[in-house]
Amino acid sequence: MFRAVVFDMDGVITDTEKLYRRFQLEEGKKLGIPDDVMVVACERIAGGTKYTNKKSFEDVVGMGIDYFDFREAVVNKLDAHIRAHGVELKPGVADTLKYLKEKGVKVGLATSTVRERATGYLKAHHIDRYCAAPGNHIVLSGSWSDTLPLPRYRCSHLPEPNPQKPPGNGCDKSGFAAHPDFL
Secondary structure, three states, X not given: OOOEEEEEOEOOOEOOHHHHHHHHHHHHHHOOOOHHHHHHHHHXXXXXXXXXXXXXXXXXXXXOOOHHHHHHHHHHHHHHHHHHHOOOEOOOHHHHHHHHHHOOOEEEEEEOOOHXXXXXXXXXXXXXXXXXXXXXXXXXXXXXXXXXXXXXXXXXXXXXXXXXXXXXXXXXXXXXXXXXXXX
């Protein structure tokens, strides 16, 4: 059995990737970015942080469009949509988290999503108790391996699957992290 599992938020715990894509395409259209260019830009920035995405977005889109302005408009649309309609969990998430808790497995959440937004998503589905309990971790904008009691070189991080960004650090495309030391 695992001693700990660390999940990414967007696209693994919550089904927000489709919403991000929808609002990215809408904002791109509003700014006059051709659809085919926006599709490539969306693929390049999926799973990244706002800082890593800036260069990727601007390299693909060009046109003098500032990524941070674009991102702010997208996030504002996303937040408004979620306030009005909520956000879906990926299938099986609640059951998986409940099972892990019953087995005494610590659950970590690694995300660059703003803390209030991340905890709001968890609370809305009553799964915050699995990720925010004592001994569990919500890690923002950084490496979760810095917060778990293992040396950095002994940790692996598996973000959501993204065929445009091949996994590294011994990761596979499952979306779950399970290091041998957790077994």
